[in-house]
Amino acid sequence: MxxxxxxxxxxxxxxxxxxxxxxxxxxxxxxxQETKTQDEFFPEIAFHEFGYRSYFHGGKSYNGVAxxxxxxxxxxxxxxxxxxxxxxxxxxxxxxxxxxxxxxxVPQGKSIDSPDFxxxxxxxxxxxxxxxREKKGLxxxxxxxxxxxxxxxxxHPEAKRNHVCxxxxxxxxxxxxxxxxxxxLRLFDKNSCVYTFxxxxxxxxxxxxxxxxxxxxxxxxxxxxxxEWCKPDIEPRKWERPSDHVPLTAGFRL
Numbered sequence: 173m174x175x176x177x178x179x180x181x182x183x184x185x186x187x188x189x190x191x192x193x194x195x196x197x198x199x200x201x202x203x204x205q206e207t208k209t210q211d212e213f214f215p216e217i218a219f220h221e222f223g224y225r226s227y228f229h230g231g232k233s234y235n236g237v238a239x240x241x242x243x244x245x246x247x248x249x250x251x252x253x254x255x256x257x258x259x260x261x262x263x264x265x266x267x268x269x270x271x272x273x274x275x276x277x278v279p280q281g282k283s284i285d286s287p288d289f290x291x292x293x294x295x296x297x298x299x300x301x302x303x304x305r306e307k308k309g310l311x312x313x314x315x316x317x318x319x320x321x322x323x324x325x326x327x328h329p330e331a332k333r334n335h336v337c338x339x340x341x342x343x344x345x346x347x348x349x350x351x352x353x354x355x356x357l358r359l360f361d362k363n364s365c366v367y368t369f370x371x372x373x374x375x376x377x378x379x380x381x382x383x384x385x386x387x388x389x390x391x392x393x394x395x396x397x398x399x400e401w402c403k404p405d406i407e408p409r410k411w412e413r414p415s416d417h418v419p420l421t422a423g424f425r426l
Contacts, residue, residue: 173200173201173423173424173426174197174198174199174200174201174421174422174423174424175199175200175201175203175273175312175314175389175421175422175423175424176197176199176201176202176203176419176420176421176422177202177203177204177205177275177314177315177316177387177388177389177419177420177421178202178203178204178205178387178415178417178418178419178420179204179205179206179277179315179316179369179387179415179416179417180204180205180206180207180415180417181206181208181415181416181417182206182207182208182209182415183204183207183208183209183214183215183236183238184208184209184213184215185208185413186413186414186415187215187218188412188413189408189411189413189414189415190202190219190222191218191222192408192411193405193408193419194222194223194224194240195222197405197419197421198223198242199242199421200241200242200245201239201240201241201242201245201266201273202224202239202240202419203237203238203239203264203266203273203275203314203315204236204237204238204239204240204275205236205237205262205275205276205277205315205316206234206235206236206277206316207228207230207235207236207237207238208230208232208233208234208235208236209230209232209236210230210231210232211228211229211230214226214228214230214238216228219240222240223242223243224240224241224242224243225240225241225243226238226239226240226241227239227241227248227250227264227266229252229260229261229264230261231261235261235262235277236261236277237252237261237262237263237264237275237276237277237315238264239264239266239273239275241266245268247268247269248266248267248268249266249267249268250264250265250266250267251264251265252264252265254298254302256298262276262277262278262279262295263275263276263277264276265302270309270310271309271310271311271312271395271426272306272309272310272311272312273311273312273313273314274299274302274306274311274312274313274314274315275314275315276295276299276313276314276315276316276317277315277316277318278292278295278296278299278315278316278317278318278319279291279292279295279318280292280318280336280337281318281336281337281342282336283336284334284336284339284341286336289336289342292318292336292342293342293345296345296346296349297349299313299349300348300349303349303350303352303353304352306392307352307353307392308392308394309392309394310392310394310395310398310426311353311391311392311394311395312356312389312390312391312392312395313350313353313388313389313390313391314387314388314389314390314420315387315388316369316386316387316417317346317386317387317388318336318337318386319337319338319342319343319346319386320332320337320338320343320384320385320386321343321346321347321355321385322343324364324365325364325367325384325385325386326338326367326383326384326385327365327367327381327382327383327384328382337384337386350390352392352393353390353391353392353393353396354390354391354392354393354396355388355389355390356389356390356391356396356399356402356422357385357388357389357402357403357404357420357422359396359399359402360399360401360402360403361402361403365381366385366404367381367383367384367385367404367418368383368384368385368386368387368404368417368418368420369383369384369385369386369387369416369417369418370382370383370409370416370417370418371383371384371416372416378406378409378410387404387417387418387420388420389402389420389422395424398424398425398426399422399423399424399425400422400423400424400425401422401423402420402421402422402423403420403421403422404418404419404420404421405418405419405420405421406418
């Protein structure tokens with residue numbers, strides 16, 4: 173089973189990227205964040221022509237989560253939002269036979285003195301509750317999680333100590349949230365300077381490798397034992413009109 177996560181930063185604006193990338197990589201499941209489109213405008217027909225069916229929930233110009241499921245993959249059940257129904261355009265759960273995937277677009281938080289930072293921390297507390305329920309099974313938490321866990325996950329960490337995606341407080345909360353899960357990428361790539369986000373505002377960020385690792389795949393131990401590989405794909409970031417994130421893909425022996 174090949175599983176991918178990709179913050180597309182507008183699914184309609186990135187349709188040309190997705191068509192090209194899907195033809196090359198053909199994952200069984202592609203989870204997306206920041207689709208930025210109302211449901212009636214989601215390009216469902218286009219993805220069907222690419223060989224996928226779509227499950228999606230979004231809003232105008234912001235947030236939005238979705239998954240593309242290869243047509244040959246069956247027995248899929250998809251739901252949106254937390255149990256209390258909040259943040260429903262940032263959260264989706266897919267259940268396929270014996271494994272579960274939680275796809276989230278964690279709030280960025282704006283600044284450490286912003287009310288949005290409180291919202292971010294509350295969001296992670298809700299995720300932790302889900303993990304506690306699911307951690308003994310085949311479970312995967314993925315998406316744009318908006319936290320760089322370690323100094324090697326961000327360029328020039330000393331300059332970002334007060335950033336909402338890297339400050340000590342959010343890193344500790346994130347560490348506690350995911351403590352029973354395994355960082356799938358780090359099973360296969362222990363190198364620093366491996367990033368999944370390259371800011372548009374940074375000149376020549378890709379070629380200079382100035383980025384952040386804020387997109388993750390975190391698996392229960394049982395599922396991590398089935399992982400065969402995991403890697404980010406920087407190439408789509410070099411294509412015309414790219415997302416500022418790159419896809420992260422893993423293969424599992426299920």
